[in-house]
Amino acid sequence: MAAKLRAPGFYRAGTFTLGGVVFSLALTYLVRMSYGHGRFHHFIAPNAILTVSLIAAPLAFLVGLGAFDYWFYWAAGKPTRPEDHSSHGAHSWRDYFRVNTDHKVIGIQYTVTSFFFLLVGGLMAMLMRAELAQPGSQFVDSNTFNGLFSVHASLLIFLFIIPVFAGLANFVLPLMIGAPDMAFPRLNALSYWLLPIAGLMMIASFFAPGGSFASGWTAYAPLSDTAPIGQVFFTLAVQFAGASSIATALNFLVTIITMRAPGMSFFRMPLLVWANFATSLLVVIATPFIASSQFFILLDRGLGFNFFNAGRGGDVLMYQHVFWFYSHPAVYIMMLPGFGIVSEIIAVKSRKPIFGYRMMAFSLVAIVVLGFTVWAHHMFVSGMQAWIRIPMMITTAIIAVPTGIKIFSWLATLWKGVLHLDTPMLFALGFLTMFTLGGISGVMLAMVPLDIHVSDTYFIVAHIHYVLFGGSLFTIFAGVYYWFPKMTGRMFDERLGRMHFWLTFIFFNLTFAPMHIIGLQGMPRRVADYSSQYAGWNLVISLSSFVLGASILIFVYNIVSSWRGGPRAPANPWRGMTLEWQVSSPPPIFNFDAVPTVVGGPYEYGVPGAVHGIFKGGAEVKPAPAGTVARPARE
Amino acid sequence: MEAASASVTTADHEHHGPPPANRSSRVEAQTLGMLLFIISEIMVFGAFFTAYFFIRVVKGDHWFPFHGDVLPVAVAGVNTAILLSSSLTMHWAQTSIKHDNRFGLKAGILSTFLLGLTFLFVQVNEYVHVGFSPRDHAQGTIFYGLTGLHGAHVFIGLTLLAMVTVRSFRGHYSSKEHRGVEVPGIYWHFVDAMWIIVYSSVYVL
Numbered sequence A: 001m002a003a004k005l006r007a008p009g010f011y012r013a014g015t016f017t018l019g020g021v022v023f024s025l026a027l028t029y030l031v032r033m034s035y036g037h038g039r040f041h042h043f044i045a046p047n048a049i050l051t052v053s054l055i056a057a058p059l060a061f062l063v064g065l066g067a068f069d070y071w072f073y074w075a076a077g078k079p080t081r082p083e084d085h086s087s088h089g090a091h092s093w094r095d096y097f098r099v100n101t102d103h104k105v106i107g108i109q110y111t112v113t114s115f116f117f118l119l120v121g122g123l124m125a126m127l128m129r130a131e132l133a134q135p136g137s138q139f140v141d142s143n144t145f146n147g148l149f150s151v152h153a154s155l156l157i158f159l160f161i162i163p164v165f166a167g168l169a170n171f172v173l174p175l176m177i178g179a180p181d182m183a184f185p186r187l188n189a190l191s192y193w194l195l196p197i198a199g200l201m202m203i204a205s206f207f208a209p210g211g212s213f214a215s216g217w218t219a220y221a222p223l224s225d226t227a228p229i230g231q232v233f234f235t236l237a238v239q240f241a242g243a244s245s246i247a248t249a250l251n252f253l254v255t256i257i258t259m260r261a262p263g264m265s266f267f268r269m270p271l272l273v274w275a276n277f278a279t280s281l282l283v284v285i286a287t288p289f290i291a292s293s294q295f296f297i298l299l300d301r302g303l304g305f306n307f308f309n310a311g312r313g314g315d316v317l318m319y320q321h322v323f324w325f326y327s328h329p330a331v332y333i334m335m336l337p338g339f340g341i342v343s344e345i346i347a348v349k350s351r352k353p354i355f356g357y358r359m360m361a362f363s364l365v366a367i368v369v370l371g372f373t374v375w376a377h378h379m380f381v382s383g384m385q386a387w388i389r390i391p392m393m394i395t396t397a398i399i400a401v402p403t404g405i406k407i408f409s410w411l412a413t414l415w416k417g418v419l420h421l422d423t424p425m426l427f428a429l430g431f432l433t434m435f436t437l438g439g440i441s442g443v444m445l446a447m448v449p450l451d452i453h454v455s456d457t458y459f460i461v462a463h464i465h466y467v468l469f470g471g472s473l474f475t476i477f478a479g480v481y482y483w484f485p486k487m488t489g490r491m492f493d494e495r496l497g498r499m500h501f502w503l504t505f506i507f508f509n510l511t512f513a514p515m516h517i518i519g520l521q522g523m524p525r526r527v528a529d530y531s532s533q534y535a536g537w538n539l540v541i542s543l544s545s546f547v548l549g550a551s552i553l554i555f556v557y558n559i560v561s562s563w564r565g566g567p568r569a570p571a572n573p574w575r576g577m578t579l580e581w582q583v584s585s586p587p588p589i590f591n592f593d594a595v596p597t598v599v600g601g602p603y604e605y606g607v608p609g610a611v612h613g614i615f616k617g618g619a620e621v622k623p624a625p626a627g628t629v630a631r632p633a634r635e
Numbered sequence B: 001m002e003a004a005s006a007s008v009t010t011a012d013h014e015h016h017g018p019p020p021a022n023r024s025s026r027v028e029a030q031t032l033g034m035l036l037f038i039i040s041e042i043m044v045f046g047a048f049f050t051a052y053f054f055i056r057v058v059k060g061d062h063w064f065p066f067h068g069d070v071l072p073v074a075v076a077g078v079n080t081a082i083l084l085s086s087s088l089t090m091h092w093a094q095t096s097i098k099h100d101n102r103f104g105l106k107a108g109i110l111s112t113f114l115l116g117l118t119f120l121f122v123q124v125n126e127y128v129h130v131g132f133s134p135r136d137h138a139q140g141t142i143f144y145g146l147t148g149l150h151g152a153h154v155f156i157g158l159t160l161l162a163m164v165t166v167r168s169f170r171g172h173y174s175s176k177e178h179r180g181v182e183v184p185g186i187y188w189h190f191v192d193a194m195w196i197i198v199y200s201s202v203y204v205l
């Protein structure tokens, strides 16, 4: 037992977590005592202990788990053990519950964890739709309802869409650029373990006195300054998720810049790598802003600062500026990696070079730059200085241009291609259509007069779900199906995959399209009850949403059963040219025996004589049928 | 910091370690990582300066001195000099180890650490005597917010320096292996440069 408590792992983590709570109790007690009874009546303050615990306990947990062991050795000046790769690779399911430094293991950890939070967040959505099926109040009171939509949105944004992209990229990006791992494997492991902490914290807020945080995923001040303690769960969970994002982004950037295979110039990188490069830049630059906005809230709540206390000269609008300066770029953090996934799939599945490769790369960079110039389009009705509106309207319209370029490039790639309409491709095409609709409603919202009319109505809900569900989530499904054979070494069930696609596609539209209509008619968003004039459409929406929710069960079943017993996947089932398809499925533990040399672009499908990479022994990656350079699967 | 796992260079076929990654850039991974981290840090300061900007410029409220609350510009000025000189000693340490001058490294890094500690001590002392708290007014909030944020960074920097000091005295660095001094050094220079901006906008302007 004592040995178990000393070795890194869950036993030690549990003990340390308890220690963190005790520490928080002692710290708050001592601080309050040192101020004396003149300032505080009680030295034991539950809210203060809870707040400090929410910081200290997770950190202690991570230390206990062993996420920092190596650095402690380093800091103490002890000789650091050379990497013996004992924490590399996974031999049983248990290895997924350890601090593992293998990017392939971390990629799977990330993806599975994010999908867990998708299911939890999805269940909350089902509850909300049950409540909204009819006017009046049936299942939950309005405070719980506010909590549900807040936690739903926060989980899906911070714990699903953002990290699941990081997870998929974690798995495939090093393979694609011919690297044996990420640049900082231990930092990578730490980034992963911050996630479950953030997610569980958000869910746990339901048990806080006064209920979960209920001020939306935007957590506007001054509401979030004064809301019950559940709000702090959001404030701090965002810090953990944000730290994780920044660390991963930094890792991706360094990996992409310093670890590409010989010959892989920037303009020979697959577009998924480009997309993650752009996304990571956004994360590194923008995420500190949401971290700061939550620091402000934390300081206001915990130490009585006056950032948002108008009575003492604080400025509440500043919150919105700082928040959206992150959160508009964040919508591209939630979309650009999806652009990358779709570029891969569309090129492979239509057997054609991607149209306008360089324009695709440049438009990503343009989006990164322009993404920082449009934030106040979320604030047209906030009472900010009126003169900001028109410039923001114009920049918002302009940012649709690079996005449009990408849409047309994909269309041109499809043009006269030999289309393989299997599950990944169906989702990619679903994305193309649905995201275009979401983009159009986005440009509509950029127009100040229309935005004033539909602000805080269901029209916004329709827009964000067309871009985030029909856009991002469809690319995620596409990517998961596409790389499933590579990640697990098994094929999924194509029939179930198609069924999943069609159910999702149809009921997605039945659920979210009517929201445009009731939004234009004026139904407000974020309410538990509504006037009976909207009852008809809401019933339709709720019923469709239940089918939509159920359709994901097909996906889960397909993934679980295929992973356990699906047919073995060949190395290159889709006949892709990018490097990850040239190694076995799943890839060998260190990815490559020897780093391949890259001699051409990644998408030259159907181009005679084109070669992307050359492996040791002279095997060339040509646009050729499967199996040419495959290696035997590792068991 | 951590060595990329590529340092193991077993070239056999039994996979005892990963093949060495190709170096596709002249920049070292650790240095690049630190620079990117500093970009993030600059943005955190950017957000706090946004708060400053909104109170002081957008709303156009009074700035210190007001309501009898004054900032000790001169004391902080001396403190600024202390912090800036620590950048020089840091530089001394960095150049020394490049020439295998162990004494210069140890003396440089130790004095950097002590100068940083003095800075932090003076800063805390200033908080005790300044006579207003962040609860009093938004100006106090911004003052404590910005200087506190910077103080936290000095603290992080000092933690890094403490580790480097320990390792320097144990003789872990040489002209071939001095990345461990180099990378925290970059951070320390950043902390110093940031202070100039904080000092001039909060105290001087």
Ligand code: HEM
Pocket: A218, A331, A332, A334, A335, A377, A378, A379, A396, A397, A399, A400, A403, A438, A439, A440, A441, A442, A443, A445, A446, A451, A454, A455, A456, A460, A463, A464, A467, A468, A471, A472
């Ligand atoms: C052509 C591209 C786009 C344009 C022009 C655009 C425009 C807008 C505008 C003007 C709003 C503010 C509406 C309001 O609150 O009154 C908005 C809201 C929103 N957009 Fe977009 N958008 C675009 C793409 C995206 C993408 C790609 C995503 C995410 C993947 C996204 C996610 C969101 C979200 C989450 C909100 C709601 C924020 C809230 O909770 O208030 N948008 N969009």
Ligand SMILES: [Cu+2]
Pocket: A327, A328, A331, A374, A375, A377, A378
């Ligand atoms: Cu926006």
